[in-house]
Amino acid sequence: MTEPGKNTTEVIRSSLARRHRAERRFRAYGITAVSFAVLSVVVLLADIVAKGHGAFQQTYLRLPVTFDGTLLGVTDAADARQVERGDFQALIRAAVQRRLGEPASRAELREQVALVSNGAAYQLMARLRADPGLLGASETLWLAADDDIDTWFKTRGGEEFTGRISERQIGWMNDLAERGDAELRFNRTFFTSGDSREPEQAGIGGAVMGTLLTLVVTLLLSFPLGVAAAIYLEEFAPQNRWTDFIEVNINNLAAVPSIIFGLLGLAVFINFFEVPRSAPVLGGLVLTLMTLPTIIISSRAAIKAVPPSIREAALGVGASKMQMVLGHVLPLAMPGMLTGAIIGMAQALGETAPLLMIGMVAFIVDIPRGFTEPATVLPVQIFLWADSPERAFVEKTSGAIMVLLAFLVVMNGLAVLLRKRLERRW
Amino acid sequence: MSPVNLVITLLLLSTLAYYLGQGRALALARPLGGIRHLHSLPLYYGMRSALWCGLPALALVVLWLVFDDPLTRWLALASMPPEAVPGGAAERSLLLSTIVNVASGALAGDGQPAAVVAAAHRYQEVRATGQHLIAGLAIASALGGLAWGVRRMSPQLRARQEVEAVFRWALLASASIAIFTTLGILLSVLFESMRFFDAVPASDFLFGLEWSPQTAIRADQVGSSAAFGAVPLFVGTLLISAIALLVAVPVGLMSAIYLGEYASARVRDIAKPLLEILAGVPTVVYGFFAALTVAPLIRDLGERFGLSVSSESALAAGLVMGVMIIPFVSSLADDVITAVPRSLRDGSLAMGATRAETIKKVIIPAALPGIVGGILLAASRAIGETMIVVMAAGLAANLTVNPLEAVTTITVQIVTLLVGDQEFDSPKTLAAFALGLMLFVTTLLLNVIALRVVKKYRERYD
Numbered sequence: 001m002t003e004p005g006k007n008t009t010e011v012i013r014s015s016l017a018r019r020h021r022a023e024r025r026f027r028a029y030g031i032t033a034v035s036f037a038v039l040s041v042v043v044l045l046a047d048i049v050a051k052g053h054g055a056f057q058q059t060y061l062r063l064p065v066t067f068d069g070t071l072l073g074v075t076d077a078a079d080a081r082q083v084e085r086g087d088f089q090a091l092i093r094a095a096v097q098r099r100l101g102e103p104a105s106r107a108e109l110r111e112q113v114a115l116v117s118n119g120a121a122y123q124l125m126a127r128l129r130a131d132p133g134l135l136g137a138s139e140t141l142w143l144a145a146d147d148d149i150d151t152w153f154k155t156r157g158g159e160e161f162t163g164r165i166s167e168r169q170i171g172w173m174n175d176l177a178e179r180g181d182a183e184l185r186f187n188r189t190f191f192t193s194g195d196s197r198e199p200e201q202a203g204i205g206g207a208v209m210g211t212l213l214t215l216v217v218t219l220l221l222s223f224p225l226g227v228a229a230a231i232y233l234e235e236f237a238p239q240n241r242w243t244d245f246i247e248v249n250i251n252n253l254a255a256v257p258s259i260i261f262g263l264l265g266l267a268v269f270i271n272f273f274e275v276p277r278s279a280p281v282l283g284g285l286v287l288t289l290m291t292l293p294t295i296i297i298s299s300r301a302a303i304k305a306v307p308p309s310i311r312e313a314a315l316g317v318g319a320s321k322m323q324m325v326l327g328h329v330l331p332l333a334m335p336g337m338l339t340g341a342i343i344g345m346a347q348a349l350g351e352t353a354p355l356l357m358i359g360m361v362a363f364i365v366d367i368p369r370g371f372t373e374p375a376t377v378l379p380v381q382i383f384l385w386a387d388s389p390e391r392a393f394v395e396k397t398s399g400a401i402m403v404l405l406a407f408l409v410v411m412n413g414l415a416v417l418l419r420k421r422l423e424r425r426w
Numbered sequence: 427m428s429p430v431n432l433v434i435t436l437l438l439l440s441t442l443a444y445y446l447g448q449g450r451a452l453a454l455a456r457p458l459g460g461i462r463h464l465h466s467l468p469l470y471y472g473m474r475s476a477l478w479c480g481l482p483a484l485a486l487v488v489l490w491l492v493f494d495d496p497l498t499r500w501l502a503l504a505s506m507p508p509e510a511v512p513g514g515a516a517e518r519s520l521l522l523s524t525i526v527n528v529a530s531g532a533l534a535g536d537g538q539p540a541a542v543v544a545a546a547h548r549y550q551e552v553r554a555t556g557q558h559l560i561a562g563l564a565i566a567s568a569l570g571g572l573a574w575g576v577r578r579m580s581p582q583l584r585a586r587q588e589v590e591a592v593f594r595w596a597l598l599a600s601a602s603i604a605i606f607t608t609l610g611i612l613l614s615v616l617f618e619s620m621r622f623f624d625a626v627p628a629s630d631f632l633f634g635l636e637w638s639p640q641t642a643i644r645a646d647q648v649g650s651s652a653a654f655g656a657v658p659l660f661v662g663t664l665l666i667s668a669i670a671l672l673v674a675v676p677v678g679l680m681s682a683i684y685l686g687e688y689a690s691a692r693v694r695d696i697a698k699p700l701l702e703i704l705a706g707v708p709t710v711v712y713g714f715f716a717a718l719t720v721a722p723l724i725r726d727l728g729e730r731f732g733l734s735v736s737s738e739s740a741l742a743a744g745l746v747m748g749v750m751i752i753p754f755v756s757s758l759a760d761d762v763i764t765a766v767p768r769s770l771r772d773g774s775l776a777m778g779a780t781r782a783e784t785i786k787k788v789i790i791p792a793a794l795p796g797i798v799g800g801i802l803l804a805a806s807r808a809i810g811e812t813m814i815v816v817m818a819a820g821l822a823a824n825l826t827v828n829p830l831e832a833v834t835t836i837t838v839q840i841v842t843l844l845v846g847d848q849e850f851d852s853p854k855t856l857a858a859f860a861l862g863l864m865l866f867v868t869t870l871l872l873n874v875i876a877l878r879v880v881k882k883y884r885e886r887y888d
């Protein structure tokens with residue numbers, strides 16, 4: 001190492017500056033890496049919130065509606081069949097005209113009617129059905145605006161919205177807004193209704209219900225099975241080939257791409273066992289197989305954490321092995337197992353790919369009420385909306401993502417809380 | 427009786443059997459002078475009766491649920507006059523589904539031939555009889571089991587051992603589900619793949635350079651001949667995964683090193699959970715982010731520099747996928763780096779090496795096998811990732827390694843081929859299973875190698 005004419009100390013001293021520069025450089029790489037990762041989180045979340053916060057609000061227009069029997073073609077509002085066939089679109093046309101003035105051309109009439117959502121007619125129908133006495137009466141109602149109008153209204157003053165909205169419509173909207181007849185209100189439809197082709201009528205109610213049903217099936221199947229498997233492997237399994245084989249399989253299944261589970265569901269559950277397509281039962285079955293390794297692995301960790309002294313004490317006072325496990329080890333390991341189960345459920349909640357294979361991507365308007373009815377889940381709904389061309393769906397998609405993330409935060413928070421409150425350190 | 431009601435009835439009967447068994451055990455014990463003269467606790471006698479009552483009956487119901495469909499169908503077909511039953515398997519299954527649809531009312535019986543309507547009636551009859559029959563059998567078996575379990579009871583009966591043996595078998599069965607899942611995956615993928623390889627030679631699939639799975643509906647149609655050369659998909663998958671790893675490995679590794687070796691406790695406490703958030707975000711969210719934010723951004727940037735970038739570029743999907751697996755790489759790297767013994771680190775620092783030199787020349791070489799294992803696991807994850815590429819990568823199978831162009835991947839094609847209507851006799855649908863087989867085998871190999879490497883490495887320092 002020594003160069004001629006210099007001793008070791010001098011060599012080291014002369015290289016110190018370079019080495020310290022290298023040290024600082026290395027540190028800077030580390031800081032850059034961490035900052036990049038943290039920045040990604042921030043950008044991702046900020047982007048979603050920026051795009052999606054508008055989804056929780058909806059533009060409503062205040063219009064004077066007259067339930068005119070002749071326009072509607074309804075003579076008796078108590079007759080459900082008549083009300084069903086009533087021309088409520090005509091009422092809206094009349095109400096818009098009354099508010100904005102007689103249209104000069106057919107095009108203008110079309111633009112006037114296009115201000116209001118197609119769903120408003122159903123809103124009027126529901127009102128008349130609930131209160132037949134309204135026939136012939138007038139009232140001022142807040143009706144949902146069309147999605148293009150809604151998007152324009154929300155981005156007003158900000159970036160230019162180059163959507164399908166005309167100068168005339170902008171004029172009307174400015175007029176309505178000035179007089180307080182157009183305003184943003186909390187969007188209840190978004191939480192209560194099912195999917196729709198019209199962005200302003202589309203909601204996540206159906207998807208949330210489908211998610212709930214699917215997760216119930218998943219939890220009911222995967223938690224008992226996972227805990228039982230963990231108990232067997234930790235407490236009973238003899239050291240033999242079958243046990244080794246089980247362990248290898250569990251570790252591999254934990255790393256198999258989730259889409260493969262979708263193929264399994266398609267080939268085995270749908271084609272062989274003829275489980276109904278698109279049903280929460282089917283989704284639950286597939287997600288059970290997918291989350292089982294996670295639950296087994298965390299349950300085993302929880303069982304391992306129970307000290308052997310507990311087992312020895314139970315056996316010492318004469319408990320059988322099964323009594324020792326079920327009566328002493330299991331209760332002590334339960335908080336850890338529950339934490340694992342919640343994390344497994346959070347994983348199942350965010351999963352999309354396998355559900356695409358088993359028909360949960362269908363366009364489903366109705367909110368599912370049972371385990372065998374066609375349903376979709378929140379992540380799949382997000383996927384479907386993300387594919388829709390309407391600009392208003394971008395906002396809905398981001399809004400749905402925010403709801404999904406909120407669910408995940410709550411579940412993970414619950415897991416952390418559970419771990420802190422209940423888990424004992426020995 | 428519907429299966430659900432039947433199962434509920436059986437569960438109620440089992441509960442009844444539990445109390446009857448327990449009561450009978452107590453009654454047996456009383457003249458002897460208390461339950462300490464029984465072999466087991468009374469609750470075990472109760473559980474034993476409940477098991478005798480419920481288990482055989484439930485087994486019957488499960489068997490019936492599996493076999494009732496083929497059986498009723500076969501009986502319905504057998505009731506038809508032989509000349510009305512076609513010889514071919516495809517025609518026969520068509521006829522069968524007509525019969526089932528007529529029987530369920532989904533298809534009007536008016537337009538159908540008389541033989542079909544008759545068979546539909548027969549199908550309904552057999553189904554109804556079958557349901558009555560199984561309900562009767564199951565309940566009879568439950569009552570029989572109950573009587574047997576409660577009557578044949580003595581103070582010497584080793585009830586606890588019997589119950590525990592059943593529990594043990596149930597535990598073993600639960601643990602074995604993992605094996606059956608793997609088997610199920612293998613069989614379903616293999617079986618359909620074999621049918622695919624009957625139609626398309628394996629060499630065409632593995633080495634073909636053109637992928638266009640649309641099959642012509644009529645033989646004389648032009649321009650839609652199917653080609654199942656999967657090389658473009660393999661190249662696309664590898665390209666996107668490589669981009670992802672180029673992002674995730676340096677960032678993940680350096681974050682793990684910085685947070686483990688340099689950062690103060692406060693920074694670590696803030697940064698680590700933030701990294702964990704990246705791991706918890708659902709993949710569909712990343713897909714949305716890639717398709718609507720990153721891809722347009724990259725396209726606009728490219729245009730500014732005069733490059734033509736596809737709006738579904740491999741770069742966008744790869745970058746976002748890389749961000750997704752950062753926490754995966756960093757937590758694995760963290761594991762293996764903390765497993766390097768303290769003494770190695772201290773020795774190096776004591777010799778006067780700087781921290782960076784210690785990390786680069788001592789810790790990383792010592793942890794290398796673990797890091798390589800982690801990278802393999804990350805690669806397997808990138809290859810199998812679906813939602814990001816489905817939403818942000820293209821559908822067109824271009825054979826290119828230019829990251830600015832659109833490529834497609836194995837997972838994207840599986841999803842496109844299987845979403846929507848499927849017919850299980852066209853090579854188009856079956857191709858998805860062949861791709862699934864490739865994906866399963868590749869990821870399995872990567873995982874097995876990675877786990878082995880990591881395990882070997884852990885053993886070295888344990």
